[in-house]
Amino acid sequence: MTPAARNAGAIGILDHWLGGQPLEAAYQGWARGARYAGSSDRAAVRDLIYDAARRRRSYAALGGSETGRGLVIGALRAAGIPTSDVFSGQGHAPPPLSQEELDLRRTPGRAEALDLPDWLIAPFEAALGPETEQVLHLFRDRAQTHLRINGRNGDRDQVIARLAEAGVVARPHPTVDTAVIVDEGGRRLPRSGVIDAGLAELQDAASQRIVAWLCRDAPGRVLDYCSGAGGKALAFADMTGAEVVAHDIAPARMADLPARAARAGVAIATCATADLPRLKPFDLVFCDAPCSGSGTWRRDPEAKWRLTPERLRGFAETQAEVLETATGLVAEGGSLAYATCSVLREENEVRVEAFLRDTPGWRLADSLRITPTEASDGFFVAVFRRV
């Protein structure tokens, strides 16, 4: 496919997305019909649509409309590429710009230029202060790919060498001991076999860092109460060497966890909610609570546009419920850890204050806040102990 034809494909996908279809589903729909597209075409179209999703507002302003066509025009203008290079009308290229489209271009305002909904500027400034613009600019770019080395099965240098054999360029993360940064050739990761062999797992460095932080004093018996697919449960099991119990209100999310634990050589017992009274108490109950994901918007740009004040309030209610239930699962002298992959105070510091106010008998022992400028995702974790 020519670059212009790839952009034409992106326009169609983005129109489906802007019409309400999830971006990945819109991409898959296109990919099924695009038999002519090779793997590098597909990767290029994917990059175009995810870049446009991250920069939806600024591209719409520069391109003159919030349509697939407008976003692609905006992307070209942002990159200083003449629109006529793509919009030529030749072959599979999209039709040339109309006079109206040529005139519609405008300079983005502040929230548009930062690619954020207007209402979120104030909460971000409250949370990040002078770092706000830097973080929001980071969210406009692709996230790095990080791996976590399974310490039981391999070491970092060995994994980096094996990746190199498959044409994947990787290097140690500068501050997170267990993490590897993939610089080039990420699409060849499956071919390297490091994940299938249990040598490594895909996991952002910030997630690895919070688990290591919680493991710095042997945490004892751990319950990962909101385990989801279990990335952090696996990290806990690897870092502690002990069996970890994983739970999620939606057990289907843990479906692959036993196989992933087996290949990593760690012990994880998945459990249902009904099993918890029999299995409690735990020395550490870790609650990786449902949240806006506002620290991860590089990787999940759609979440940025989906978030509303009502949804944020909904997350706060679930977070309070999760914490309240989890208190009953912690052993005497044990710890309750509350984490979000959000940078917003409403889901972090404000939640901590509300918990301490509403739940007598608990104190804040420690907390850690990671901004996306430090690792990759933004994260927050607070540790509570009984008074």
Ligand SMILES: C[S@@+](CC[C@H](N)C(=O)[O-])C[C@H]1O[C@@H](n2cnc3c(N)ncnc32)[C@H](O)[C@@H]1O
């Ligand atoms: C942020 S995700 C967890 C991500 C996961 N820890 C990881 O490392 O990939 C939050 C999880 O909490 C689960 N959840 C939501 N409400 C819950 C509840 N009341 N009790 C337990 N889990 C809950 C969701 O199903 C979801 O999988």
